[in-house]
Amino acid sequence: MEVANPIYDAVFKYLMEDDRVARTILGALLKKAVTSVEMRPHEYSNSLDEILSIFDQSQTNADTNDHTIFIDEARYAEEDAEMQRILRRLLMAAVSSDIRQDMNVEDEYYSYLEQKETEVMMKDRIIAQQDAQLSEKDAQLSEKDAQLSQKEAQLRTSIRLLLDAGLPPEKVSESLAVDIDTIMTLSE
Secondary structure, three states: OEEEOOOOHHHHHHHHOOHHHHHHHHHHHHOOOOOOOOOOHHHOOOOHHHHHHHHOHHHEEOOOEEEEEEOOHHHOOOOOHHHHHHHHHHHHHHHOHHHHHHHHHHHHHHHHHHHHHHHHHHHHHHHHHHHHHHHHHHHHHHHHHHHHHHHHHHHHHHHHHHHHOOOOHHHHHHHHOOOHHHHHHHHO
């Protein structure tokens, strides 16, 4: 039997509109009576595994779409009225054009979200690469700053030595190929 796939919000909501189906599913999930739904002990006979088996996504119809799943009717006892009611409700959802349209809308919505998530991941990857490049450039700039500071210290030492040796600032400027203003600034 091919029934609507209850993993879709639209189908699940459709299931929950039926009071008995809602009580059966919620009761099985919670493994106790739901306080907002009146339950009689004999109605709570389905096991959690049996009810949750209708959500098994390995039963989807891979050839067409995920809107329907295949359920082996023989797996569920005909005397289990609650399970039969759930299956009939899923069967009605499978043939409902409104429910099918809602499932198509959900597919489009999730596809859009996946596309946006992929775009965000790609942008995050680009940002991470750019951050790595900026960090590398920062390291290179720091290294160049250190080299410049070292060269300036060497130049300052050379200027002081030459000036202390009695050379006039103009000769120091000539011999080091540095303008006179720099000589005066670094000699202080």
